[in-house]
Amino acid sequence: MADLILHHYPTSPFAEKIRLVLGYKKLAWKSVIIPMIMPKPDVVALTGGYRKTPILQIGADIYCDTALICDVLEHLQPEPSLYPEPSKGMGRTLAQWADTTLFWTAMAYNFQPPGVAQVFAHAPPEAAKAFAEDRQAMRQGMPRMPAADAAAAYKSYLRRMSDMLDEWPFLLGSLPSAADFAAYHPLWFTRTRTPAMAGILNATPAVLTWMDRMAAIGHANFETFSATDAIAVAAAATPAPLHDDIFQDEHGISLGSQVTINSENFGLEPTQGELIAATRMHYTLRRADQRAGTVHVHFPRVGYILKKAQA
Numbered sequence: 001m002a003d004l005i006l007h008h009y010p011t012s013p014f015a016e017k018i019r020l021v022l023g024y025k026k027l028a029w030k031s032v033i034i035p036m037i038m039p040k041p042d043v044v045a046l047t048g049g050y051r052k053t054p055i056l057q058i059g060a061d062i063y064c065d066t067a068l069i070c071d072v073l074e075h076l077q078p079e080p081s082l083y084p085e086p087s088k089g090m091g092r093t094l095a096q097w098a099d100t101t102l103f104w105t106a107m108a109y110n111f112q113p114p115g116v117a118q119v120f121a122h123a124p125p126e127a128a129k130a131f132a133e134d135r136q137a138m139r140q141g142m143p144r145m146p147a148a149d150a151a152a153a154y155k156s157y158l159r160r161m162s163d164m165l166d167e168w169p170f171l172l173g174s175l176p177s178a179a180d181f182a183a184y185h186p187l188w189f190t191r192t193r194t195p196a197m198a199g200i201l202n203a204t205p206a207v208l209t210w211m212d213r214m215a216a217i218g219h220a221n222f223e224t225f226s227a228t229d230a231i232a233v234a235a236a237a238t239p240a241p242l243h244d245d246i247f248q249d250e251h252g253i254s255l256g257s258q259v260t261i262n263s264e265n266f267g268l269e270p271t272q273g274e275l276i277a278a279t280r281m282h283y284t285l286r287r288a289d290q291r292a293g294t295v296h297v298h299f300p301r302v303g304y305i306l307k308k309a310q311a
């Protein structure tokens with residue numbers, strides 16, 4: 001199997017989700033540390049535009065979004081499964097809620113002044129300003145949740161999670177599922193990056209012990225790798241053959257068209273390329289980059305917007 005190369009940074013919650021999935025599946029990986037804010041020339045050489053964290057690279061295949069990365073890792077290493085029966089649909093649906101509603105609620109709560117002070121405690125003052133400007137630009141008008149509303153909602157969500165953990169060690173039963181990895185990472189940020197805000201977790205001890213169980217999964221074996229070497233790996237590799245040739249056309253855009261794909265919110269930077277697959281759940285674009293060569297960039301359908309590229 002070609003190396004799994006995760007492009008990420010230590011404090012990224014979505015990256016923590018994937019580091020733990022790699023740990024759960026005992027998959028060894030290579031770690032490329034990427035910048036937290038733009039510019040990200042080495043990321044964009046691989047993705048063609050998408051700049052969010054993390055991305056997974058396998059040779060000349062680039063996988064964007066953690067929902068897709070979970071599917072790819074599940075395919076490579078089916079056991080233990082991220083989608084245990086009988087709650088496969090429930091697991092995906094709860095994971096989507098956690099990656100959106102729970103994540104944004106927790107972040108609006110965490111990024112109150114004591115949390116911000118901790119996140120940037122060891123950084124020069126310009127770093128906090130540059131971070132705020134970068135994330136503001138990514139939001140593109142997406143409304144920000146007021147802190148008091150976020151606190152109230154976060155408390156309710158923690159109680160609901162605690163109820164789910166009454167009879168089981170994990171949210172949907174005796175084994176972790178995609179829902180646990182997705183629900184864990186925003187709480188991990190509260191607990192480890194903004195401990196001044198972590199008192200909110202104390203009202204739900206069952207959630208804290210579940211968090212300890214999730215943390216114990218660990219990150220498996222990894223070694224550090226440079227962005228330059230990762231781009232050289234892409235340039236030397238040929239993209240994997242597409243497994244699934246089902247074409248589900250929802251847009252009236254045929255395979256072979258030049259298209260753009262962008263996230264439906266937060267970080268709208270588009271990736272442009274030739275649409276070479278549009279399966280039930282995923283899109284694949286082929287693009288050529290001066291440094292990375294021909295790469296296939298993959299996106300999930302859910303959460304992404306496909307358009308014909310402007311001629």
Ligand SMILES: N[C@@H](CCC(=O)N[C@@H](CS)C(=O)NCC(=O)O)C(=O)O
Pocket residue numbers: 012013014015035036037038051052053054064065066067099266267303
């Ligand atoms: N839906 C995406 C969300 C990823 C995301 O928003 N990641 C945050 C970091 S945890 C991000 O990209 N922040 C801006 C950046 O890192 O440039 C996924 O599941 O991968």
